[in-house]
Amino acid sequence: MHSTELQDMSQGELAYHRLHAAIRAGEFQPGDRLREIDVAKKLSLSRTPVREALRKLENDGIVEHRPRLGAVIRTLSTTEIVELYEMRLVLERTAAEMAAKHANPAEVDLLEDINEQIDGAGQDTPRAAALNQDFHRSIYLATRNRFLLASARALNNALILLGPTTLDDEARIKTVSSQHAQIITAIAAGDQQAAGDAAEAHLQTSLRHRLKVLQS
Structure with missing residues (x-):
């Protein structure tokens, strides 16, 4: 702001x-x-x-x-966290599919630039987390759909209740950047199915990691 x-x-x-x-x-x-x-x-x-x-x-x-x-x-229960990720999965998959349809080369370049910064964040997990938010926000912006954007914003308050980032070490950051690269490749190719599948796989991995952290 x-x-x-x-x-x-x-x-x-x-x-x-x-x-x-x-x-x-x-x-x-x-x-x-x-x-x-x-x-x-x-x-x-x-x-x-x-x-x-x-x-x-x-x-x-x-x-x-x-x-x-x-x-x-507020602290979210495990059930609420799973429900939140289920909703994120629906929105993120749709966003990736629509970005594959509408994104221009400059927006793809921006996604690649942000993801390179995430990949190079090393042990700086707060920076990686902030860049990760920028990455997903950029996908939503590339959809050209104000209603999808509004739905994503409505989740923001719930998302901040998830607590510490799951980007908690360099190995995890590398996994995320690799999955982001798959999403970018599909968006750049205009392959809506592949973009949606990559986004869904990414969210499923994030949920599994989140639940593993909660159980440790």
Whole structure:
């Protein structure tokens, strides 16, 4: 978000934007307690806009109010995680298929560039995770479908409740970049079936890894 847009926000909107961004970046994790005074200090804001932001995050389903604890970032159950990945699989497969139909060479080049950066991220898992988000967002943008984009955005709040990235080591990053390369190849060739299949395989691998991490 541009600085001019931030300047036009009310204090409550600014607090919401900053806190939402902090949760997305992993500065706050699922299960963490969000005490108004601590959040206000961290975000350099007063408690009133922070209180407003917490109420909005509760409406979004990101935060829940627990007796004697107050505001806490929601933790997804294993069943909810599987359901979320099932929904992601539907959207990601559709996005890859539509990108194969509509993407232009510049958009394919962008996907390749982002994926090369992911592949070279090494042990910098936060950078790899951020680039991974950029990669998938770029596929959605290449679909040329505003309704699919809106559906993807609707999942964003749930996605940040997944907690730490599954891109937790260099080997995992290499696996992801290899699977991304298969998606890119299919999109570049205009092969909708292959793009959808590659996207589905990628999400299935991600879900298996996520569940393995939860069980460890």
